[in-house]
Amino acid sequence: MEKRGIDYLKQKLALFRSGAQKKYDYYDMNAILVNNSILMPEKLRGRYEAVIGWCTKAVDALADRLVFREFDNDIFDLNEIFEVNSSDIFFDSAILSALITSCCFVYVSLDNDGIPKLQVIEGTDATGVIDPITGLLTEGYAVLDRDKLSQATLEAYFEPGKTYYYKQNQLVKVVETNAPYASLIPIIHRPDAKRPFGRSRITKGCQYFQNLARKTLERSDISAEFYSFPQKYATGVSQDAETFDNWKATIASLLVFQKDENGDSPHLGSFPQQSMTPYLEQLRSCASGFAGESGLTLDDLGFPSDNPSSAEAIKASHETLRVTARKAQRCFGSGFLNVGYIACCMRDEFPYRRSQFYKTKPKWEPVFEADATTMSLVGDGAIKINQAVPGYMDKDVIRDLTGLEGADGTGYNSQTVGIDSKDILGESQANNEGQKL
Incomplete structure (x- = not known):
């Protein structure tokens, strides 16, 4: 492939x-919203600004459920590389950054x-030319440092086996490695053939519904001013009557009107008070579209349901989020394996082949934490399955x-899972369970 x-x-x-x-x-709730309302006066547009964190919630709700555990069948000691690089912080930082901008990059040195050092670089400071087969970069570029004016002061250009460092556009250092690919590895969220660098969690639809909700809140803030002080009127006031201050008339608790020389008195009234219900309904409609x-669900966006949901009902309502999380686990797992592959080549000073790592599998924690009901159902199911196929569900499957x-730190003891069901249920009960199966 020709170099760019x-x-x-x-x-x-x-x-x-x-x-x-x-x-x-x-994500930081700093997006500027241009209000082009034809009914709102220009003097009021900049005085009422609403802030909504729905896009932040959409990212965090998924990122908080993606917990990387370890690499299984780790024959190259990849887990050790991540552990010495503060794995808890590294994985969370990489996942969050990739969900926001569709991808982030890991700089390996x-x-x-x-010992390999891993540094997460956000998608606003790095790019490259990707190999569609392995998901690694054949060329890469990253801004490693910026000044207070966001101007690049330290840059790096990556190619297989070499890394070039530039300071103030001047080449200052060249580092050679044994990596078969660039030592800048992308971590991509939902890649496809058209967009190999993935798609952001903050979609245009999410931006639209959040902007619409912001406009709704701004309109409701302006209407609340009139809602607090309904308009009043007085008819039949004499033309010779002394004018009164509008503000005092608005906040005064008692107004006195004298009769004129003919004994007539003015009639007082007020216009119907403006209702805030339409704004609340529109805001809820925006939340439904964003959900x-x-x-997510309306409960996640601040619209709680009347009846509290059970743990199973919560899982059922978050089925879309669960499927999205499982898809993200597959994407990020491949990216983290690529990071370990490049770091292993640099650590061992040997250019391994990518195909040698295919048996190493990334392991993730369950998307939803197990509650008492889930543990009971899993335990009963494991006993019955192991009665039909002895040893089918072991401690690793249960974990x-x-x-x-x-208790041993690796999962359930396989003997307590139900391999020998007679020791757990008793001989008569085990026979009954076996007949049911």
Whole structure:
């Protein structure tokens, strides 16, 4: 494949940086909303600003449920590489950044002792040319440091086996490695053939419904001013009557009107008070649209249901979120395995083949934590299944289903799962269970 060069990658990053930064603005609730209402006076548009964190909730609700456990069948000691790099912080940081901007990048380097160092770089500061087969980069570019004006002060250009460092656009250092690919690895959320760098969790639909909800809240804030002080009127006032201050008339608890020389007195009244119900209904409609777009529920967005839901009902209502989380686990698991592969090549100073790591599988904690009901159902199911197929469900399978470790620190003891059901249920009950199966 022909090399594109650092100038091409700089232009590519400049092209997509603004879009990625916009996602961060929505996540940080700093996005600027231009109100083009034809009915709202210009003097009022900038005085009422609403802030809603629905996009933040959409990202955090998924990121908080993605908990990476370890690599199974780890023959290359990949878990050790991540553990020495504060794995708890590293995985959470990489997952959150990838969900916001569709992808993030992990910069791999070696310290003085030859131990791999992993640094997460957000999608606004790195890009590259991706290999569609392995998901690794054949070329990469990253901004490693910026000044107070967001100008790049330290840059790096990556290619297989070499990393070039630039400071103030001047080449200052070249580091050689044994990595068969660039030592800048992408962590991608929901990639496809058209968009190999994935798709953001903050979609255009999420942005639309959040902006619509913000406009609704701003209109309701302005209407609340009139809702608090309904308009009053007086008819039949003499033309010679002394005018009164409108503000005092609005907040005064008692108004006195004298009769004129003919003994007539004015008639007082007030216009119907404005209702806030239409705004609340429109806000709830926006929340329903956002929930359908993001896979959340109205309870997650601040509209609690009347009757509290059980644990099973909560799981059923979050079925879309569960499926989305499982898809994200597959995408991120492949990216983390690529990080371990490049780091292992650099640590061992040997260019391994990517196909040598296919038996190493990423393990994740369950999307939903197991409650008492789930543990009871899993236990009963494990006993019955192991009666039909002895040893089919062992401690590793039980841990994958519940996320609970056993007393030995590895999961349930397989002997208590139901391999020998007669020791647990008794001989007569085991026979009855076997007849049911």
